[in-house]
Amino acid sequence: MKYFVYILQSLKDDGFYVGMTTNLEKRLNYHNKRLVKSTKHRVPFKLIYNESFGDRKTARDREKYLKSYKGSREKLTILENL
Numbered sequence: 001m002k003y004f005v006y007i008l009q010s011l012k013d014d015g016f017y018v019g020m021t022t023n024l025e026k027r028l029n030y031h032n033k034r035l036v037k038s039t040k041h042r043v044p045f046k047l048i049y050n051e052s053f054g055d056r057k058t059a060r061d062r063e064k065y066l067k068s069y070k071g072s073r074e075k076l077t078i079l080e081n082l
Helices: 024-032 056-067 069-080
Strands: 003-010 016-021 045-053
Touching: 003 024, 003 056, 003 069, 016 024, 016 056, 016 069, 024 045, 045 056, 045 069, 056 069
Parallel strands: none
Antiparallel strands: 003 016, 003 045
16 A cells, blocks of 8 residues: 655645645545645645655654654755745
8 A cells, every 4th residue: 555645735825734645636635625624724725745655654754754843844845846
């Protein structure tokens, strides 16, 4: 099974959200249908970036890193290169 770490951009406030899933299309739909508590006030979203991983632990570690203070610099570099 593949795991994805993704970055969404809110079309409402131009902010970003980092998450992890096994199904990008389904997860994006959940966000946009306001089924995710932490993002429901910021819809709609568009998927702007994703990375795939072969195991859940590696994907979760990457997600946590990109959400961390230290990883925020790398996230900004990713966003600048889109």
